[in-house]
Amino acid sequence: MAKQFIPFTEAKHRSAVIVDSLHPNGLVLAHWRGAENPHNTADDTSAGIVLNALRQNIKGLDVPYVTANHFDVDGFVGVWSILNPAKALQNEAVLRQMALIGDFRELDLTNAAADQALKLVCWLNKVEKEKFYPPFGADEWEENEVEASVPKFTYFLEVFGEVLVHPEDFEPDWKTEYEQVLVDYQIINTPVTQVTTFPEIGLVQIxxxxxxxxxxxxxxxxxxxxxxxxxxxxxxxxxxxxTTWVDISSRPTLPRVPLKPLAQILQNLEASGHQWTAESVTDTGPILRLNGKQLVKKERYANPTERPIYSSSIAPEIIIKQVVPYFQERFKGISPKQRWTWPEIKEFSK
Structure with missing residues (x-):
């Protein structure tokens, strides 16, 4: 049976496959906290869960509708895959890499499918901004993402199949960002960059x-x-x-603990005149940083190259001596696990 994408607001009237979202009236395929996905479909991304469900042809996929409450790479790939199951399974490796790059920004060019996936994600990024609005930009137009994302789905669901098969024909749309990523990827993977890991607190310093x-x-x-x-x-x-806002299945994680107390610790050492700030643990991607002005969500979601990053008076060796003990103390007696609940995580903020 051919399926149809419907706006999320219609899910209360029509049972649908619910991708990368939560809704009681349908089959949920999502990595969101609290999602109850079908048995043996677990994956780190929602698109991965969808592809697992398609491969197993699980019960519940036969409903005529599919929806999502927001537009991003992972959710879009999942929705497109539900509508195009045969093509999705033929291109499974590339679609899985798209979701990983889009949601977690984890590019691994040693993976054979990652280069094409990167081109497709860069194409989607550019066209999304040019034809519509950037991620988390709906508020700028005083629109609700649930409603504002519908034209994005309508457009990209129509054209993506051709881009997937012939990405070279769309090179002008992905080339600039793609080439910048490759240049920066080289920098990050050469001796000019030093990487230090702190596995006991889940931290990597770059x-x-x-x-x-x-x-x-x-x-x-x-x-x-x-x-x-x-x-x-x-x-x-x-x-x-x-990775700490959703439920990933590949490994256990530690819960988020609040960054604002650490911001105050650093502020007490700061002499630049700028203010250390941080978002709450429920934000999709909280950042602890020096602010000249408070960044809106779309600015924080944008690449580090697209926002001002201010010089601190605190030396690098002092920063790490403040950061690592802060998390070591708060994670004392806590073991990594899967499926942390939001109430559990919020408890650490008290």
Whole structure:
């Protein structure tokens, strides 16, 4: 039976496959916390869960509709796969890599499918911004993402199949970002960049001369959930990856603990005149950073190269001596596990 994409608001009237979202009226295929996915479909990404469900032809896929409550790479790939199951399974490796790059920004060019996936993600990024609005940009137009994302789905569901098969025909749309990622990927994977890991707290420190594209920066963070980026001139950003906002199945994780107390600790040492700030643990990607002005969500989601990163008066060796003990103390007696609940995570903020 041919399926149809419907706006998320219609799911209350029509039973649908619910991708990368939660809704009681349908089959949920999502890595969101609290999602109850079908047996043996677990995956780190929602698109991966969808592909697992398609491969097993699980019960519940026969409903005529599919929907999602927001547009991003992972959710789009999942929705497209439900509508095009045969083509999705033929291109499974590339689609899985698209979801990983899009959601977790974890680019691994040693994976044979990653290069094509990167081109497709870069194509989607550019066209999304040019024809519609950037991720988390709906508020700028005083629109709700649930409703504002529908035209995106309508457009990309129509054209993506051709781009997937012939990405070379769409090179003008992906080439600029793709080439920048490759340049930055080279920087991040050469001796000019120093990587230090702290497995007991899930932290990776990346010291590199200048801010780089997220897909390059996070290429060195696979298996970790917090990233401390240290750039020249005492510029720093510490952030939680999206791997701790969702339920990933490949490994256990530690819960998020609040960053604002750490921001206050650093503020007490700061003499630059700038303010250390951080978002709450429920934000999709909280960043601890020096602010000249408060960044809106779309600015924080954008690449580090697209936002100002201010110089701190705190030396690099002092930053790490504050950051590591902060998390060591808060994770004392806590073991990594899967399926942390939001109430459990919020408890750590008290």
């Amino acid at each position: 010291q590199t001369p200048q801010p780089v594209h997220y897909y390059a920066l996070f290429s060195r963070t696979i298996g970790y959930d917090m990233v401390l980026a240290k750039y020249s001139e005492n510029r720093y950003e510490l952030e939680y990856k999206y």
